[in-house]
Amino acid sequence: MSNYDEQYDVKEIKYKELQGFSEKQISFHHNIHYAGYVKKRNEVHNKLKGVDKASANANYSEFRALKREETFNASGQLLHESYFSTFGGDGKYAEDMDVIKKITDDFGSFDNFKQDMIATAKAARGWAILAIDPTDGRLRNFLADAHNDGAVWGAIPLITLDVYEHAFYVDYGPDKAKYLEPFFANLDWKIINERYNKVKAVYSK
Numbered sequence: 001m002s003n004y005d006e007q008y009d010v011k012e013i014k015y016k017e018l019q020g021f022s023e024k025q026i027s028f029h030h031n032i033h034y035a036g037y038v039k040k041r042n043e044v045h046n047k048l049k050g051v052d053k054a055s056a057n058a059n060y061s062e063f064r065a066l067k068r069e070e071t072f073n074a075s076g077q078l079l080h081e082s083y084f085s086t087f088g089g090d091g092k093y094a095e096d097m098d099v100i101k102k103i104t105d106d107f108g109s110f111d112n113f114k115q116d117m118i119a120t121a122k123a124a125r126g127w128a129i130l131a132i133d134p135t136d137g138r139l140r141n142f143l144a145d146a147h148n149d150g151a152v153w154g155a156i157p158l159i160t161l162d163v164y165e166h167a168f169y170v171d172y173g174p175d176k177a178k179y180l181e182p183f184f185a186n187l188d189w190k191i192i193n194e195r196y197n198k199v200k201a202v203y204s205k
């Protein structure tokens with residue numbers, strides 16, 4: 001028995017269609033890219049069960065290569081599940097939602113938060129991620145150039161904005177800024193608020 005025995009399933013999308021995204025765009029993103037990370041994570045697990053650990057080496061070894069790709073694919077899985085799970089809404093929020101109050105406190109206003117997240121997305125090669133910074137409990141938008149690069153340890157994502165070209169090229173070509181509009185328009189703030197309250201409870205322990 002080993003913890004590398006674990007195999008993961010691709011999670012289904014729970015909504016029918018999204019404003020501003022074609023079925024082809026979402027299908028490629030979900031069924032090819034996201035599913036690819038899950039499948040490769042499973043493959044990495046299988047290989048880790050039999051790999052030679054005695055020859056582990058930081059310059060090159062099969063074990064090192066597998067451990068590097070373990071975090072790439074695990075983070076690809078986790079971030080995409082977060083990305084798809086907050087869609088299905090109409091982008092509208094209520095001022096009295098706990099997460100909106102926290103955003104207002106930490107960024108000064110909702111518009112400041114959105115401006116900061118859009119700038120982070122434009123500057124990123126992979127992800128713009130809203131999370132609670134565990135060092136001081138404040139919300140911040142973090143920039144990640146790859147799934148396993150740029151993460152702040154212990155920061156659980158609340159909103160994960162995918163800016164890999166595969167997230168928008170079918171519908172928007174190179175117009176990354178245009179893609180950000182439907183991203184925000186499809187957010188389900190009820191889900192984000194529930195997630196914020198769960199995450200907040202983790203940090204308060």
Ligand SMILES: [Fe+2]
Nearest residue numbers: 033162164167
């Ligand atoms: Fe993606």
